[in-house]
Structures are given as structure tokens and as C-alpha cells.
Amino acid sequence: MKSAVKAQQAEDSAETGAQQIRDAIREAIVERRLSPGTKLSESDVGNLFNVSRTLARAALQALSYEGLVSVEKNRGAFVAYPSPDEARQIFAARRLVEPGILREAAARITPGDISQLRQLLLEEGRLMSERGQTARRAEIKASGDFHLMLAEISGNAIMQRFMEELVARSSLVIALYGQSTASSCGHSEHGDIIAAIENDDLDRACQLMLHHIAHIEADLDLRERKSLGLKEAFEL
Amino acid sequence: MKSAVKAQQAEDSAETGAQQIRDAIREAIVERRLSPGTKLSESDVGNLFNVSRTLARAALQALSYEGLVSVEKNRGAFVAYPSPDEARQIFAARRLVEPGILREAAARITPGDISQLRQLLLEEGRLMSERGQTARRAEIKASGDFHLMLAEISGNAIMQRFMEELVARSSLVIALYGQSTASSCGHSEHGDIIAAIENDDLDRACQLMLHHIAHIEADLDLRERKSLGLKEAFEL
DNA sequence: ACGCAAAAAATCGTATACAATTAGCCGTCG
């Protein structure tokens, strides 16, 4: 799975400082070590990675393009705090594209791909039973990787990159609005989808995928709670 | 249409130099005043807009995230030169998402939206009959705006941004591989799609959209012609 | 005249420095 995209700039591909920082921060956000709303000042980021503000700034700008941090002019960068409406749009986008990706992936899937998917599933299950923060974080990533791997199999680098953005932002949304202590993704549903693909039952696989996404979304509490109303917070 | 997205950083929204440059270059690329492969050195861009290399660099980096320019480490930035395979992926992505966007848009479309779409169509037709470079460029933009407006009507800012990227990159592809001198888009097909939406015939609208995209793609010559081989160029 | 190697030029990568804007603080005034 780490063979990820890296589509453009094929040849030299030596990540240029800023990209390393960007990736490190992104990973921290996706694994929820950084909470939504956390301030990411350019100086702090620079000091943390022992680079100049120039590179820190570049990394933050890059993350802002992916929707993972929001930079406010003359105020600074913050880990994105998606509104309930944004959250709905993210999942609407996933419902819109994932069935299509699934179809494309099913059309070109190889036995090797399937065994890789199964292995991912196994790993996911193993992490799920473990205790501890680090296992939990790895599990969060693994459950997203299932969706990303389908995108990779589809062979469309553009859709793959888009899915990476959607999965990452989903992680933020779940961190903010998720209710169940249970992990992010219904684990068994992933297995069902693979099974449907193997049976060449594409329609069923797509339907399962839609249910799966709906299931994740159903676990969210997307009520507008704009800093607790500031009035309602004390009147009750 | 210019009410565009601008989702993040809602409040002050005063574009910060680099963004202005980015938009200017993007417009130049989409309108095909800049050809694929053109070198965009940071110094040149900076001088052209009377800003420092810092801002020029930021703008180019931003464009690289959108896939409109490719930056090669220690070599420079160039207007993207999508490979035939990339071109296919771009159109595959459009086939994958545009029907879905169309369905979402149809669900929330208002009479006002329809009249705006019609007006866009009229403008497009007017420009099509005119002669001259500037009219041609405006037409290119207008034909893309039809698709973008549907995305805007769909109410999903994320899908809208993605469509903006896809339309812009499509323009590059057409510039590179387009054959017919005729414009980029079958104009009448846009009208047919609107008509189908008005008749609440969603399935037909989606089918028309798919045909429309296929039609654009059919006008491309996507054979691998890697700088004409340097040998084959003279042996025939 | 051709090819190769070393130097020169140009360009990018990163750091530092300065200017502009914002946020917090404190003192004064009503």
C-alpha cells in the first residue's frame, strides 16, 4: 500500500523537505494525534522539524489544498474543523464516487490484489482486538487503507488522489462528530464487499459499499453545535 | 458563476498575492494562451507579476497540486503535458463523477438556475459564431462553465472543486490531442441535457452526459507520440 | 572537426531578514 500514488514527477521523486513535513503532519492529523482546531503556527512547525519557516509554510499551504488545515489570512493555520455541512458533503462525495471506483477496480482486479486486500483485512482485525493508543491509530489508518486500495486497484491515479483526500477528511469528521467508541469502520462490511467482488456480483458490491458508507455516517452526530451557542451553554 | 466556491477561509477572503498569480496563470492555461510544456521559471513569473520569487514559487506549487503544472526538482516548472494515459484517466474520472453530480444538481435545481444555464448556453452559442482569438478563448471557457455550473448547483463544494480541476485539465488535454478545429464541446448537447433535466428525465440526462463526454473524448488522438521518435521522424 | 571535461551561468532549494497586520495588555478617562 505504501507504493501509493506519487504520480507526477515520476523520476527523481526525492521528497523535497516540505513534502516530508506535509506528509508527517497529514499522518498526525489522520491518526488523530492532532485535534481539529489545533493551531499550527509556522514558527512552531518549523522549529519542530528543524527547518525554516519557509518550508513550514509551504507544508501548511499544501495541507490547506487538501482541506486538512485551514489557513486564515494574517491569523495562522489550524487543523481543519469541518462544519456539519462540510461533513455531509464529504460523505456525499464518497457515496458519489466510491461505487464507480469499485466498479472500475472490480474490472481489473487480479488474484494478487484480492489476497492483498484480504491481508489488509486480517491486519485490520488484528489491530482491532488489541488495546492501546498506537494499535488504535494503526487501526484507523488500516480501515481507510481498504478504501484507498480499491482506488489504487482501479488504476486511475486521479481518482486515487481524490479518495486520499476524502478518506483523510473523513477521519477528521469522525474525530469531531463520531459517537461510538467503536472504531471508524464496520470491519466485517469490508469483508462482505470483497466477497461480493469475488462472486462477480458487482451490483451487490456497490450496494454494500453504499450501505457501508451510510453506516459510518450514521454513527455521526451532525447537529450544529457552534461552540455550544454561547447562550444555550449556560441557560439550561 | 463567479460566486464560485472559496469555501475555506470564508471571512476575509482577500486573495493573498500568490493566489492572484495562481489564478492568472491558471486562466492563461485553461484559455490555452500557455501551451503544454512551456517553461515557467520562478524568476520569470516573479518578474512578470512584479513580485518576489517567493510568491511566484507559491503560485506554481499551488498549480502543481491541481495538476496544471508539473514541477521537476531542481529543473523548474512547466505547463503540464498530460500523457495519453493521464488523458484517459481524466476523462474516466469525468465519466465517473459527472452523472452523479448531474443527479444531485437535478434534485435541487431551481427555475432561476435553469434560466442561468440557458443564458450560459446562449452566450456560448454567440461566441461560437464569432471570429477571432479572444472570442475563441471565451468560448472555451464558457463550454467548461456549463459543467462547472452543474457542479455548483449540486451544492457540494468538494465535488465542485474537483470538477474545476477536471475541467481545467481537460482543457490541457484537448489542447494537446484535440483534432477537430471545431470547439471543445458539442454545443447542442449541452442544450439537450438541460432539456432532459427540465423534463425530469434523469436517466436520459445522465445518458446524454455520458455521450457528451464520450463525444469530446472521441475527438482526441491519444496515440503515444513521444516527440516523434527522433528516428521515425525522418525515415519515412 | 569532433568529443569530452571543466568552468560558468542559470535555476531551484532553503534560510534569514524586514514589513505589515493582528491580538493582547495596560493605563487613562468617563
Place this chain on the structure above:
DNA sequence: CGACGGCTAATTGTATACGATTTTTTGCGT
């Protein structure tokens, strides 16, 4: 006692400077 105003500190926006890498040129030898 609360509110307003200006000042200071912190943070971002932009420019300039320096080092590294690549490309081109140039000059020498064969």
C-alpha cells in the same frame, strides 16, 4: 467600575540572500 484608546508583543506576508544542483558554454586534446 466599565469602556475606550493606544502601545507592545507575537504572528503572518513578502522580499532578499546564500548554497546546491543542473544546464550550457567553452576550451583543450586527439
